[in-house]
Amino acid sequence: MIWETILTTVDVQGRTHITPLGIREERGLTVLSPFRPSGTLDNVLATRIAVVNFTDDVRVFAGALTGRRDWPVCPAVKIGCARLAASLAHRELELVEVEEDEVRPRLFCRTVHEEVHGSFPGFNRARSAVVEGAILVSRLHMLPMEKIDAELAYLQIAIDKTAGPAEREAWGWLIERIDAHRAGVQP
Numbered sequence: 421m422i423w424e425t426i427l428t429t430v431d432v433q434g435r436t437h438i439t440p441l442g443i444r445e446e447r448g449l450t451v452l453s454p455f456r457p458s459g460t461l462d463n464v465l466a467t468r469i470a471v472v473n474f475t476d477d478v479r480v481f482a483g484a485l486t487g488r489r490d491w492p493v494c495p496a497v498k499i500g501c502a503r504l505a506a507s508l509a510h511r512e513l514e515l516v517e518v519e520e521d522e523v524r525p526r527l528f529c530r531t532v533h534e535e536v537h538g539s540f541p542g543f544n545r546a547r548s549a550v551v552e553g554a555i556l557v558s559r560l561h562m563l564p565m566e567k568i569d570a571e572l573a574y575l576q577i578a579i580d581k582t583a584g585p586a587e588r589e590a591w592g593w594l595i596e597r598i599d600a601h602r603a604g605v606q607p
């Protein structure tokens with residue numbers, strides 16, 4: 421099973437890096453699988469720490485894919501890394517094992533601290549649509565335009581029927597990015 425989360429990492433200069441990442445759980449460990457090249461991968465290999473943020477603010481997912489990575493953070497409790505202020509829960513990780521791969525290495529991490537900050541508000545179709553839209557944007561270079569347009573048309577239904585202001589804002593950023601891609605504009 422894969423959980424779509426926001427990972428916060430820190431570089432050797434102490435700068436926070438925020439990125440959407442799907443995590444898995446194996447042998448009681450959290451597994452991170454970033455494709456090369458990746459700032460997240462560089463940071464975790466250099467500092468051996470990371471925070472998994474479980475957030476329902478989908479603007480952070482859409483924002484990270486559209487050049488908006490400056491989200492409010494606060495310090496983690498047991499490691500020298502930031503966590504998202506808007507997370508419903510977070511998990512502080514320490515790297516214990518690296519499975520090397522030229523395309524997509526796997527980083528096995530143990531949990532050193534976990535905290536819950538808010539309750540699960542329930543499923544929302546527009547939030548799921550934004551996450552799917554963000555994944556589409558992360559793959560624009562590999563997908564034909566017809567597939568992107570077909571998926572967008574379906575996801576738009578959930579946006580129209582169930583979005584609040586934050587979801588509409590996030591969706592707008594994704595559409596803007598896709599329209600720029602259609603027009604041949606590089607990010």
Ligand SMILES: Cc1cc2nc3c(=O)[nH]c(=O)nc-3n(C[C@H](O)[C@H](O)[C@H](O)COP(=O)(O)O)c2cc1C
Nearest residue numbers: 424439440441442453454455458459460554555558
């Ligand atoms: C919901 C979601 C899940 C993602 N999961 C992964 C992942 O597991 N591995 C990965 O390399 N990129 C994943 N991406 C794409 C990265 O967030 C994006 O490519 C990012 O730029 C990675 O580069 P970075 O580590 O330099 O920030 C995901 C994107 C979204 C929207």
